[in-house]
Every structure is written in C-alpha cells, then in structure tokens.
Amino acid sequence: MNVGIVSYGVYIPRYRIKVEEIAKVWGANANSIIDGLMVYEKSVPDMDEDTITIAVEAARNAINRAGINPEKIGAIYTGSESHPYAVKPSSTIVAEAVGATPDLTLADFEFACKAGTAAIQTCMGMVDSDMIELGMAIGSDVSQGAPGDALEYTAAAGGVAYILGKNNQVANIESTYSFTTDTPDFWRREGMPYPEHGGRFTGEPGYFKHVTSAAQGLMERMGTKPSDYDYAVFHQPNGKFPTRAAKMLGFTNEQIKPGLVVPRLGNTYSGSCMMGLAATLDIAKAEDRIFMTSFGSGAGSDAFSFVVTDKIEEIRNGAPSVEKYLENPIYINYATYARHKGKIKL
Amino acid sequence: MSVPRFWRRLKNLYNLIGTHCKKCGGFFYPPRNMCPKCRRNGVIVPFKFKGAGEVVTFTIVHSAAKDYAKLTPYILAIIKLDEGPRLTSQVICSHEDIHIGMKVKSAFRKLGEESDRGMIYYGTKFIPVES
Numbered sequence: 379m380n381v382g383i384v385s386y387g388v389y390i391p392r393y394r395i396k397v398e399e400i401a402k403v404w405g406a407n408a409n410s411i412i413d414g415l416m417v418y419e420k421s422v423p424d425m426d427e428d429t430i431t432i433a434v435e436a437a438r439n440a441i442n443r444a445g446i447n448p449e450k451i452g453a454i455y456t457g458s459e460s461h462p463y464a465v466k467p468s469s470t471i472v473a474e475a476v477g478a479t480p481d482l483t484l485a486d487f488e489f490a491c492k493a494g495t496a497a498i499q500t501c502m503g504m505v506d507s508d509m510i511e512l513g514m515a516i517g518s519d520v521s522q523g524a525p526g527d528a529l530e531y532t533a534a535a536g537g538v539a540y541i542l543g544k545n546n547q548v549a550n551i552e553s554t555y556s557f558t559t560d561t562p563d564f565w566r567r568e569g570m571p572y573p574e575h576g577g578r579f580t581g582e583p584g585y586f587k588h589v590t591s592a593a594q595g596l597m598e599r600m601g602t603k604p605s606d607y608d609y610a611v612f613h614q615p616n617g618k619f620p621t622r623a624a625k626m627l628g629f630t631n632e633q634i635k636p637g638l639v640v641p642r643l644g645n646t647y648s649g650s651c652m653m654g655l656a657a658t659l660d661i662a663k664a665e666d667r668i669f670m671t672s673f674g675s676g677a678g679s680d681a682f683s684f685v686v687t688d689k690i691e692e693i694r695n696g697a698p699s700v701e702k703y704l705e706n707p708i709y710i711n712y713a714t715y716a717r718h719k720g721k722i723k724l
Numbered sequence: 725m726s727v728p729r730f731w732r733r734l735k736n737l738y739n740l741i742g743t744h745c746k747k748c749g750g751f752f753y754p755p756r757n758m759c760p761k762c763r764r765n766g767v768i769v770p771f772k773f774k775g776a777g778e779v780v781t782f783t784i785v786h787s788a789a790k791d792y793a794k795l796t797p798y799i800l801a802i803i804k805l806d807e808g809p810r811l812t813s814q815v816i817c818s819h820e821d822i823h824i825g826m827k828v829k830s831a832f833r834k835l836g837e838e839s840d841r842g843m844i845y846y847g848t849k850f851i852p853v854e855s
C-alpha cells in the first residue's frame with residue numbers, strides 16, 4: 379500500500395502515582411500486584427486535563443514534528459473510551475485547536491482500547507483512495523478504574539496522534555489485518571463512571587485469542603514470520619499480557635523492549651499500543667520493520683506491518699519523544715490522585 | 725462565561741490568536757480591531773502568537789467562583805508574551821517554583837466547566853518551559 383506515517387506526536391501528563399501508594403490505601407500487597415501486572419507506576423492527568431486536552435497536545439506535537447500544514451489535513455478521527463461529552467465530538471475541538479478547520483471531515487471513534495488503530499485504518503483507506511491528502515488518527519484516554527478495583531492500578535492517561543499520507547512517509551504501512559468477534563469481556567454502560575469486566579474472562583478468550591489471531595492472520599497473508607521484524611508492539615493493559623502474547627507468537631523480549639512502555643506509564647487504553655509504536659519509532663532506523671497489534675475489548679485486534687524510511691531522521695527531533703515525557707515525573711499521593719481524578723465530589 | 729461569549733472567543737482562546745498592526749508593528753492580545761497608536765491609519769491583521777513568554781507577576785487564588793472552584797488553590801499570573809502583549813492566565817506549576825521572570829509556554833487545558841451537565845470551556849494556559 380502506498381500509505382504511511384508522515385508524522386506522529388505523543389503527550390503524557392506529568393503526574394505519576396506508584397502502585398505501592400494505591401495498594402497501601404486498600405491494604406493490598408504491592409509486591410504481588412507489581413509482579414502480577416509488571417506495572418510500577420501510572421500517569422495521572424492534571425485537574426484541568428482530559429481526553430481532549432491530551433489529544434490536542436499530541437496532535438500539535440505531530441504537526442510540529444514534521445512541519446505539517448494543518449490545512450492539508452482532510453480527516454481527523456479521535457479514538458477514546460473517555461470522550462468528555464456523550465454528545466459533542468472531541469474531534470471538532472481538536473481540529474479547531476490545531477487549525478485544521480473547516481475543510482475536513484471528522485468523527486469520534488469508540489472501540490475500547492483499539493479505537494485509535496481503527497482510526498488509522500480509516501485514514502489509510504481515505505488517503506489511498508485520494509479522498510484526502512492527509513488524515514490524522516488519534517488515540518487518547520484518561521481511563522478510570524473503580525476505587526479498589528484491579529484496573530485502578532493500571533488505568534492511566536496519555537494520547538498519541540499519527541498523520542497518515544502518501545508523500546514524505548517516515549514509515550510505510552505494508553499491510554493491515556483485523557480479527558473481530560462479539561466477546562463481552564469488558565464494558566461500561568452509558569452514564570456509569572467506571573467499567574465492568576469479566577474478571578479472568580478478559581485474558582484467554584479476549585486479549586490472547588484476538589491478538590494472536592490478528593497477528594498470525596497478518597503474517598500468513600503477508601508471508602512473513604516474527605524473525606522478519608526488528609521490533610514488535612502489542613496492546614499493553616499491563617506488562618504481562620504483551621510479553622506473553624509476544625512469546626506465544628514467537629517474538630523475542632528484545633523485539634518488544636523499546637515499545638513496552640506500560641511498566642512506567644500504565645495502560646493508556648486507546649493510546650496504549652500506539653504509544654508503544656511511537657516509542658519504537660523514536661529509536662528506529664531506516665529499513666527497520668515493525669509489527670504492531672492492538673486490542674479492544676468487545677472484542678477485536680488490528681495488526682499492522684511497517685517499514686521505516688530514511689525520512690525518520692529528518693523529523694526525529696521535531697517533537698518530544700516518549701522517553702522525554704516519561705522522565706522527570708511528579709509523584710503524587712492517593713489523596714491528591716483522588717482529587718485529580720474527581721473521585722472526591724467537590 | 726456564557727456559551728455564545730465563549731464561542732465568539734474560541735479561536736482566540738484555543739490558539740492565542742490576536743491582532744497585529746502592520747503600520748506601527750504593535751501586537752494585541754486580546755485582539756483589538758483599532759490600533760490605539762495609529763488610530764484610523766492602522767493596518768490591523770490577525771496574528772497567531774507563538775505562546776512563549778515570561779511571568780511578570782502572580783498571585784495564588786485560594787477561593788474562586790464556582791466554575792473554577794475545583795482547581796483551587798491555583799496560580800494566576802500576568803504573562804508578557806515574547807511579541808509584547810500582556811495577558812492574565814493560569815500557570816500550571818508548583819507553588820514553590822513559580823517566580824517573577826519564569827519562562828513559560830502555552831498549553832491546551834480546560835479553563836473551567838459550568839457543572840456536570842454544562843459546557844466544558846477549553847483554552848490556553850501556561851506551563852514552565854523546562855517541563
């Protein structure tokens with residue numbers, strides 16, 4: 379396919395809370411949680427940050443990184459499971475804030491944690507068919523776990539934006555394939571603040587079944603194998619799942635290492651594997667081949683195969699890297715965290 | 725802030741769009757439609773400010789109107805933009821770090837919200853340059 383990533387940008391809020399701090403509040407054993415999840419800390423949004431502000435910062439970083447003219451962006455799709463409005467698109471605010479209005483089409487996407495990769499696929503089709511010159515696909519979330527629920531240890535905040543186009547590709551998208559079924563592993567009803575999940579049901583029939591099926595499906599169609607890739611990125615609800623999925627598929631720990639951002643970040647939901655891809659692009663060289671598979675509960679997975687071009691060097695330092703956002707965090711305690719997340723109603 | 729009033733100012737709030745007088749080189753934020761110096765001879769055009777500036781003075785707000793109550797205590801500062809104009813804005817940083825002369829840059833944040841049912845107002849605030 380003659381479509382690829384032309385630029386990308388990320389944003390991670392400055393605050394972190396350590397797993398120990400959350401465990402202390404609930405009288406839980408922090409070490410067994412850290413061992414079980416392979417997550418040490420997670421990002422927390424500031425009180426005036428939400429999915430939209432995070433999406434805007436990521437989108438501006440993507441535009442600045444490659445010096446994109448925002449008026450050439452013909453479509454913006456924002457994927458999230460925490461859009462601030464039930465009715466009123468996040469994408470209109472993002473488009474206005476990056477100067478892309480009014481000559482474009484946009485919509486918000488929802489598919490648990492894979493809404494952002496579904497947005498990438500939509501932009502790919504529109505660019506490839508010459509409906510638009512450039513499309514922007516965003517994954518952004520300020521995820522919520524109910525107080526005391528297992529998800530509270532990992533539900534984090536962050537956003538990633540990719541600009542897709544034909545010219546000046548920094549990573550060509552060789553192919554994509556999706557695997558989707560109706561699987562009720564995780565849901566949140568309208569008006570409810572926190573999601574519900576099927577406990578252990580989330581692992582095998584949810585995450586592993588869909589991730590491995592999409593990944594194997596794409597490699598079969600392309601005639602590739604894990605050793606053909608320099609790097610691989612899988613959706614990261616915690617550190618354990620992507621590490622195990624990689625092993626099941628035949629990828630090594632070295633291949634997934636640069637993109638495994640979850641131990642220091644938490645699960646950024648719609649931003650999760652897109653953040654891992656960004657961290658991998660941050661260090662990738664021309665000709666590197668990257669494999670990525672997302673997962674969204676409900677359930678589905680989108681697999682992609684990328685080849686990095688020599689243009690990556692030209693845009694590498696145009697915007698902050700994932701590492702830049704991960705270093706130098708401000709740690710907060712549970713009381714401050716609860717206030718940031720609005721768990722205490724004022 | 726009423727919904728129509730916010731909507732009219734939205735472009736200015738999101739992207740620090742003010743005005744510039746091509747005749748005398750003056751920069752204005754919030755935007756002015758008439759140059760106070762050149763009067764009728766002024767040539768006013770829209771101008772997007774870079775968003776870089778420094779703190780001229782600041783105060784810490786401990787009690788605020790309903791729309792902003794969730795954010796207290798917060799820092800309210802007068803910022804001098806590199807291009808010249810001064811504006812009042814929140815600065816997001818620790819109360820120990822804020823100081824006169826601090827270099828800041830613009831960030832996209834929630835300015836406030838009416839209630840759980842009302843509109844959310846977005847716009848520009850400032851953060852320290854090093855973050």
Ligand SMILES: [Zn+2]
Nearest residue numbers: 745748759762
């Ligand atoms: Zn003038």
